[in-house]
Amino acid sequence: MLEGVNVALGVTGSIAAVKTVELAHELRRQGAEVRGVMTGSAQGIIHPWAVEFATDNDVVTEITGSVEHVELCGYDGWADVFLIAPATANTVGKIAGAVDDTPVTTCATTALGADTPVVIAPAMHEPMYDHPGVLEAIDTVAEWGVEFVDPRIEEGKAKIASEEAIVCDVARAAGDRSLEGRHVVITTGATAESIDPVRVITNRSSGKMGRAVARACYARGADVTLVHGVVGPQSASAYASPPPAIPYATVRNVESAAEMLEATRDVCTDADTLVSAAAIGDYTVEGSDEKLRSGRERSLELEPTPKLIDSIRDERPELPIVGFKAEASGDESAMIGQARDTLERAGLAFVVANDASVMGADRTAALLVHEDDAARYEGTKSGLGGEIADSIAAIVGERGS
Template sequence: MLEGVNVALGVTGSIAAVKTVELVHELRRRGAEVRGVMTDSARGIVHPWTVEFATDNDVVTEITGEVQHVDLCGYDGWADVFLIAPATANTVGKIAAAIDDTPVTTCATTALGTDVPVVIVPAMHKPMYDHPGVLEAIDAVDEWGVEFVDPRIEEGKAKIASEEAIVCAIARAAGPAPLEGERVVVTSGATAESVDPVRVLTNRSSGKMGRAVARACYVRGADVTLVHGVVGPRPLSSDSGAGDVPYAAVREVETAAEMIETTREACVGADTLVSAAAIGDYTLESRVEKIRSGQDVTLELESTAKLIDEIRADRPELPIVGFKTETAGDESTMIAQARETLGRADLAFVVANDASVMGADETRALLVHAEDAARFEGTKAGLGGEIADSIAAILSVE
């Protein structure tokens, strides 16, 4: 996600600075090059040698005649993004007042003067975060276009945001924003229909593909709503494989009917819908009491409504991206089925894939348009990017 991005990392004197090494490793794992800048207070928590080892670059601990701030964040400087993580209340207040008496605040002043994107990740005790002056400083700097990554409020502390949230914010700040100002709704995961108070009828979808699309759209500047069906059936908040979702407003649902109704509400004023969820094709009347084991049972299934048809009826002009999963494994069959759905619901395009990729990180898919079909093979994150770029191209000509 951060391939080719140069990140100047400012570290200040919050105890959350102990997480700096882990954060640097994650940034580099995602493809970024990192150079560290530290305040004196930060050096009392993490030794500069530690940051040097993690980044594999020299660390700036003072501004000298080499004008390191200009080298990093000046016109034609090295950095694509200046990230301050963690940022103390002291540092946020100084940036808002244009006080640059530390290497970090001097780099921030320089970056703001040269339009280098700045991402600030606050971390402090909650009473400090709630101080009117700190909140005023955050609002002031936010108006300048600085990206703030909200802290996690836990145990009376405004803790540093997750690595996922920080990575997404950097990618959004550093990259092009072809979807800026657009509202995108993405459905993900599986729905479940209650058989009795214990059992449900569901499917194998993990929701990874929908989350990849939502993340890719967010990184490209979109305002994203993720309508997420239960997985396994577990809500997203308890799915250890999902992690947090800093890139979207999440609305969790369980049944197909709930998925349709929540998506309908989310699509009011939306610019695009990506229907990636594996919505159950059948529902049934749930038994009031648990069905006893050891007996044969016949379940009467009824067809559920098709989400894309329901939304199309409400929003005839809305660009909708559909997904079509098949088990045949034959490309011609997949394309034919995708084009049938494409025509029936007047979709922008359809992503056709084989059921064997459900739950996997890697995928194989066909992006099927009315006149052609493009093959994709790689990660679901990569496919999410392809889908987001296609959406941007469609919206740009409307």
């Protein structure tokens, strides 16, 4: 997500500075080059050697005759984006007042003057975050184009945002914004049809692919709505902790195929694109209001569920729709044929055809099938999400022009 991006990481004197090492590692895992800048207060919480270790670069702890702030964040400076994480109330107030008495605030003033993107992840106690002066400072700085990564309000504290949220906003700030002002709707996950209050019919979809597309579209500037179904059967390790929040999209949680269609129909009224990545069940069943007793033979009468893309196509004939087609045969020519049938039937922009064996995995092999050609992709689902987002940007751009 951050391949080739240079991130100057400003660290200030919040206790959340203890998370800096892992944040720096995550930025680098996503492809970024990172250089640290620290205030004196931050150095009282985490040693500069730890930040040097995490970034594999020297750390700026004072501004010297080498004018480090200009070299990092000035005109033609090294940084593509200046990230301050964590940012204290003190630092945000100083930035709003152009007070430059720490390496971080001096870099911030320089970046703002040089039009280098700035991203701020605040962290402080909740009463400080609610102070009128702090809120006014945040509003002032935001009006200058600074991106704020909203903190998590927990236990009376405005805790620093998750690493995923920070990485997504850094990617958005540093990217080309090819989907700026566009509303992208993405369906993902599995659907589940109730047999009775405790039993369902579902499938193995994890929703990873749809979430990867959502992150990629968000990083390109889109407003993203994610219509998220359930997560299919997985090993116990998948449930070791609560599922993380999704900071890059407005989420509509649904369960059944009917609920997914209704929610998608609702949010597509002003959509610029629909990506139908969900593994929607092909059949539903008339469920029982009471739990069915075990030990008896039973037959379930299955009824076909409506095709979501066909229903949306009828209502929005001009809407670019990206379809997904999962096949279990492993036969590439058959996958392309099935994808083209779907593409032509529903008038889709393109179809992503993949092998059903990748459900739940982090890597995938897929074919991006257009009307006249098919491109093969092998790699991470995150990488495929980027390819899909770029294709969407090209299609939406052509229509917009």
